[in-house]
Amino acid sequence: MLTRVPRGTRDILPEEAAWWQLLEEKIRTTCKLFGYQEIRTPVFEHTELFTRSVGEVTDIVAKEMYTFTDRGDRQLTLRPEGTASVARAYLENNLQAKAQPVKLYYTGPMFRYDRPQAGRYRQFHQFGVEVFGSQDAAVDAEVILLALFFFSALGLKEFSLQVNSVGCPRCRGPYRGKLQEYLKEQLSGLCSDCAERYEKNPLRVLDCKKKSCQGLLAGVPLLTDSLCHECEEHFKAVCGALDELGVEYEINPRLVRGLDYYTKTAFEIISPALGAQSSICGGGRYDNLIATIGGPDIPGIGFAVGIERVLLALQKENVPAPAENATAVFVARAGVSSVQALQLTMELRRAGLPAETDFLGRSLKAQLKYADKKGIRYAVLLGAEELQKGQAAVRDMRDGTQQAVDLPGLADYLAAQLKEAE
């Protein structure tokens, strides 16, 4: 073999593509139901967009971006996430001039240079929504409800919601100091990763998986206790809205989001069916993002769902595979040219019947075998004998019964049979 797919990428073969189509359909219907409109942005952007919005010191920017220089010496990057691009498009196309708030959704491939593992790929796919222009806590609730609604619509059963508030620059700065002060005492007991996190991003120490570190965090000050008045009120309002709407959730004061632009609400939806990468949806509010990339002061909130992970979760939960939409009719031929058979096949197609025929000159037996394997319901036998009488034999592949039908009425006959079969 000359070459293989690059590491961390994969082919989606027809069988699996049926799952993808199902997901894409649910995405569209759910978003329509909630009044969100689709936006499509390029898969690559100026590198600067991500370094500025996602944050220079985040892992995504520091070590996971697919960055390249094009022939015109431009620094470009394959998008590692969707929010920055949508925020850029919002600004660039003056969507603040449209009816507010602007509610958008997107799907598509994202790229991160990371070691592949269960539920993690270098090219992966996200479905996300973004709302610009409202600070109402009810919007936070709606966005969360949309995600939960989507998972339920897919037939997913086991998933749970965690929420937190990561504050804003006003309260996060002082809290960071308080946290570092506390951690300073424990520094000798923390793992090497946490020692590094202590310097670079102390909030991350909170959700370290090591028991030894968690043990040292018993009396750690929590951000939710140090929120400024505005953030605290907003967090209370979000929790209150979820309560009132009957949404089950857990407050996880150690939930930290990895991207710099998050403010206030942060949430995550987890599927226990998955391995270590159990997060199927992550999101939150980003009230300063638009301003960060040079726009006016417009608040926003959104989430991203990992399509591959949702697919894994559906399979782990044994959600039944979507029914294959098989071809309805196979035109088998005996002593008739493939072009003649194609002629009849086209007539059926023009009448709206999914149909195919043989191109391999196989025996009738082999043709029927093919039709059987592809789950085709009706085989039309076009043979010299029948053709003389102006007929074709229609074989119901389910019970093997056969019926001679006049060619002029064949499409109508098949259409009626198929309708009845429904």
Place this chain on the structure above:
RNA sequence: GUGGGUGUAGCUCAGUUGGUUAGAGCACCAGAUUGUGGCUCUGGGGGUCGUGGGUUCGAGUCCCAUCAUCCACCCCA
């Protein structure tokens, strides 16, 4: 970037202390049925044993390297 597991047919795997021409099931193709799928029977095609090097009279088997893949860490969807 770090640690561990696994690489033999399209798929799942077997292959003895290193020993002739590397096997099975499923899948695929054909025949039994000269124009009829599924079930059965019979036959057939398909492998540089991941790759490169080493040890040996002899390597799928042992050693080293490398690549791929899986799982976990970091981080994230």
